[in-house]
Amino acid sequence: MTRETVRIAMNGVTGRMGYNQHLVRSLLAIREQGGIDLGDGSTIWPEPVLVGRSEARLAAVARRHGLDAWSTDLDAVLADPAVDIYFDAQVTAARAEAVRKAVAAGKHVYCEKPTATGVTDALELARLARDAGVKSGVVQDKLFLPGLRKLKRLIDGGFFGRVLSIRGEFGYWVFEGDWQPAQRPSWNYRAEDGGGIAADMFPHWEYVLHELFGAVRTVQAHVTTHIPRRWDEHGKPYEASADDAAYGVFELEGGAVAQINSSWAVRVDRDELVEFQVDGVEGSAVAGLRRCRVQHRAATPRPVWNPDIPATEDFRAQWQEVPDNEEFDNGFKAQWELFLRHVVLDEPWRWDLLAGARGVQLAELGLRSSAEGRRLDVPELSL
Known part of the structure; x- marks a missing residue:
């Protein structure tokens, strides 16, 4: 069996939605089931890298779930070539700037909605991702x-x-x-x-x-x-x-x-x-x-x-x-699995940053x- 490890910088996981739905009930739940089974003996294995402003809160979350990768320095995390995806569940007003940085660093982007506080910024993010050749996804749970x-x-x-x-x-x-x-x-x-x-x-x-x-x-x-x-x-x-x-x-x-x-x-x-x-x-x-x-x-x-x-x-x-x-799985987890398959296998995907801009x-x-x-x-x- 081969394992495709995907490292995901998760910004905002000390908040209610980021922690409960995206970290615990999605990525950690995927790990608990043994990863995403691709049906050919291989799996996708998500590896969270926790990002936020509070060192104490990040350390507490990491300790609670046996994780060893966390940082309050978003720029350093994005500069790490081992990080494949940037995920954003911050307050809306902080999202566009962070997503711009992630795209500039060549990371695939998955984020909560709304993607920005205005449609001009939301469309800019979609264009930047397209021009950079990175994959993007917006939560539509x-x-x-x-x-x-x-x-x-x-x-x-x-x-x-x-x-x-x-x-x-x-x-x-x-x-x-x-x-x-x-x-x-x-x-x-x-x-x-x-x-x-x-x-x-x-x-x-x-x-x-x-x-x-x-x-x-x-x-x-x-x-x-x-x-x-x-x-x-x-x-x-x-x-x-x-x-x-x-x-x-x-x-x-x-x-x-x-x-x-x-x-x-x-x-x-x-x-x-x-x-x-x-x-x-x-x-x-x-x-x-x-x-x-x-x-x-x-x-x-x-x-x-x-x-x-x-x-x-x-x-x-x-x-x-x-x-x-x-059987109905957790909706956030189901969409995470589809996005990870999209990133690793290039499977079809339509909930990108342009779709997110329509909501904004x-x-x-x-x-x-x-x-x-x-x-x-x-x-x-x-x-």
Whole structure:
């Protein structure tokens, strides 16, 4: 058996997302399974090199997981010819500069979204990677959720016929931080640090809509800050300069309309923290993180509006559960495996920095639409 070792500089792994999803549940999980089996007796073996600003925190993570490579000197790590890939899960405002350095050093790049705070920088990163001949990837984890994979199965099987509309609800109540600690870091609520729910979630909605239903052609959004005062990790109050709720209407290629609400100031009355209802001529579905339920045209009841009597129908019971029919791995891990295969074997890959720039573009246009109070076209991006 041969082992192809791939050294990955991981910047931002002391943060919640970088540590939990990318280090522990992705790369370390791949190592625990023996690497990525290529089916010919060889494997891809990821070797993390932890990068960050805090020496103490990096050392603690390395010690906890038996890793021996970590550094607070990003430039030195990028200058190491043994490092193959640069991964970035820092705060958004710091990402573009670090990715530029990585590309200039000839490293393949894989990073969280959004890739930059503006579409100009996001497109520049995509061009730099193309011109340098390095491979690039952007995390688009929601495509790998069990619920959305079941939804994709329905689409590919022609279940919906012509899709009419998509309605999405995402969010939960993030505590202000005064009497209970907030579940999200305070930089999420500071525009100067790249925060804001539109910047965070519109890139997700772009790739979900683009991959499943069609490219976004127009956007009309209302973006607001419902909770203007919050408390940071040290209990210090601050004024939120970034939005915590974004309500968007998106017209898609082919005519379908998507309406998606995103909020960190909403209390959950749904089965899951994100749900999409898709209505088509032939049938409808409701998909969340894990579950997906359907109602076919032939099994659709005939509701009658009558506000004078109590409802006698159990509407939720009229839907049928879509079975798993397969084992679903962690979505972040699944995409990491595909990217590593892309780097080592040059297998097909489409979630590159240009795809990431489309998400940044949609967020930027959404914020502009809200500020100007009008619907905006979404031009097709190219390099």
